[in-house]
Amino acid sequence: xxxxxxxxxxxxxxxxxxxxxxxxxxxxxxxxxxxxxxxxxxxxxxxxxxxxxxxxxxxxxxxxxxxxxxxxxxxxxxxxxxxxxxxxxxxxxxxxxxxxxxxxxxxxxxxxxxxxxxxxxxxxxxxxxxxxxxxxxxxxxxxxxxxxxxxxxxxxxxxxxxxxxxxxxxxxxxxxxxxxxxxxxxxxxxxxxxxxxxxxxxxxxxxxxxxxxxxxxxxxxxxxxxxxxxxxxxxxxxxxxxxx
Amino acid sequence: xxxxxxxxxxxxxxxxxxxxxxxxxxxxxxxxxxxxxxxxxxxxxxxxxxxxxxxxxxxxxxxxxxxxxxxxxxxxxxxxxxxxxxxxxxxxxxxxxxxxxxxxxxxxxxxxxxxxxxxxxxxxxxxxxxxxxxxxxxxxxxxxxxxxxxxxxxxxxxxxxxxxxxxxxxxxxxxxxxxxxxxxxxxxxxxxxxxxxxxxxxxxxxxxxxxxxxxxxxxxxxxxxxxxx
Numbered sequence: 001x002x003x004x005x006x007x008x009x010x011x012x013x014x015x016x017x018x019x020x021x022x023x024x025x026x027x028x029x030x031x032x033x034x035x036x037x038x039x040x041x042x043x044x045x046x047x048x049x050x051x052x053x054x055x056x057x058x059x060x061x062x063x064x065x066x067x068x069x070x071x072x073x074x075x076x077x078x079x080x081x082x083x084x085x086x087x088x089x090x091x092x093x094x095x096x097x098x099x100x101x102x103x104x105x106x107x108x109x110x111x112x113x114x115x116x117x118x119x120x121x122x123x124x125x126x127x128x129x130x131x132x133x134x135x136x137x138x139x140x141x142x143x144x145x146x147x148x149x150x151x152x153x154x155x156x157x158x159x160x161x162x163x164x165x166x167x168x169x170x171x172x173x174x175x176x177x178x179x180x181x182x183x184x185x186x187x188x189x190x191x192x193x194x195x196x197x198x199x200x201x202x203x204x205x206x207x208x209x210x211x212x213x214x215x216x217x218x219x220x221x222x223x224x225x226x227x228x229x230x231x232x233x234x235x236x237x238x239x240x241x242x243x244x
Numbered sequence: 245x246x247x248x249x250x251x252x253x254x255x256x257x258x259x260x261x262x263x264x265x266x267x268x269x270x271x272x273x274x275x276x277x278x279x280x281x282x283x284x285x286x287x288x289x290x291x292x293x294x295x296x297x298x299x300x301x302x303x304x305x306x307x308x309x310x311x312x313x314x315x316x317x318x319x320x321x322x323x324x325x326x327x328x329x330x331x332x333x334x335x336x337x338x339x340x341x342x343x344x345x346x347x348x349x350x351x352x353x354x355x356x357x358x359x360x361x362x363x364x365x366x367x368x369x370x371x372x373x374x375x376x377x378x379x380x381x382x383x384x385x386x387x388x389x390x391x392x393x394x395x396x397x398x399x400x401x402x403x404x405x406x407x408x409x410x411x412x413x414x415x416x417x418x419x420x421x422x423x424x425x426x427x428x429x430x431x432x433x434x435x436x437x438x439x440x441x442x443x444x445x446x447x448x449x450x451x452x453x454x455x456x457x458x459x460x461x462x463x464x465x466x467x468x469x470x471x472x473x
Contacts, residue, residue, distance in 0.1 A: 070386070071429065071434065073394075073396040075396050076409075076429065079411070080410075164305045165305075198309075
């Protein structure tokens with residue numbers, strides 16, 4: 001366990017507060033890239049996903065898109081965009097790559113959330129005289145929230161991991177220490193920075209797990225817990241994401 | 245395009261490395277996930293902790309996992325490290341599929357097998373596992389695609405595969421080289437995916453084709469669960 005002692009010594013060394021990239025700044029960069037990219041992706045993907053979920057149109061395209069996106073190597077996408085947009089604009093290029101990687105999960109979460117809703121609930125909304133707009137905002141959006149949060153959670157974790165790799169193009173963030181550590185063969189530095197990245201990912205995962213628990217509308221949570229497998233797809237998927 | 249035609253030999257040899265580095269984890273992940281997923285399905289007390297742990301493994305960023313494995317004794321700059329890490333991610337995806345798959349088997353079918361005298365071992369191999377097939381296949385397709393794409397990160401720990409085209413292309417500022425790498429990875433993932441679908445059709449001719457099945461829902465869930473890069 002000596003390696004861990006050295007890694008912690010690296011993390012808590014006073015040198016981490018000085019130098020070209022102080023550790024707190026790297027953590028901040030990492031978080032800023034992650035939340036910034038996920039926010040931009042959310043602005044694009046959530047309305048689109050809701051539109052697909054509400055109308056039921058374009059689902060096949062969305063499914064194919066998220067399947068293809070999984071095959072897209074994130075490192076390749078980052079270096080490709082950085083070269084295409086020019087190294088001067090590497091920050092913008094990397095953010096574009098992160099946004100592209102975050103969109104499929106959020107899109108899937110948004111439309112899957114709507115799809116998972118029992119059709120009779122939506123029909124009941126129409127039957128009591130709700131307009132389409134009301135059906136969307138008062139029925140579909142609240143009931144679809146748990147899966148949407150699940151999508152945001154996957155997207156965030158994907159981006160946290162990709163930001164780490166993107167340090168290869170000189171973007172900063174926690175990956176900087178890992179990649180530099182590999183070059184200078186300093187294992188305490190590699191492990192120390194890795195431990196922070198892992199802790200960051202786990203903390204964000206936990207945060208979204210909590211959020212997911214809070215956004216379940218009252219009255220739905222109880223029923224979902226009592227008969228989790230009945231409507232198969234939806235509640236189980238939410239539960240799955242919550243435990244994963 | 246000229247770059248691609250001038251370097252077909254390089255692309256081909258990197259492709260072979262890439263296939264070796266991804267097929268081994270895909271197979272290992274599948275094989276390891278079967279007993280783990282079965283245990284999580286069979287013993288309800290285990291299910292929560294096992295699936296939670298496995299889910300947490302999947303949230304670990306790849307560069308972080310390489311370092312953690314190195315701390316556990318695997319040489320950092322080695323193909324073993326890449327393969328072990330990819331196997332861990334494969335197990336993380338597949339275990340849930342195995343549990344979901346076994347859960348999708350109609351209990352009446354299982355009871356019928358017990359009634360005609362199948363012991364637990366034979367029942368598992370001839371009834372439960374084959375009937376979980378469609379869900380397993382969906383999980384395996386997700387595992388295969390993400391493993392093939394993720395393997396490129398191996399270049400950052402000194403492993404030569406299609407990811408080499410990204411780092412080399414970046415250093416030498418050759419856009420076609422990087423593009424060739426991205427396209428090659430996507431094409432390989434697509435081919436392996438098609439092969440898996442084909443194998444599924446042959447192994448499970450009874451499998452429904454067009455209707456939205458449990459397996460598709462499981463695939464959707466796998467898509468939603470976590471995300472490593």
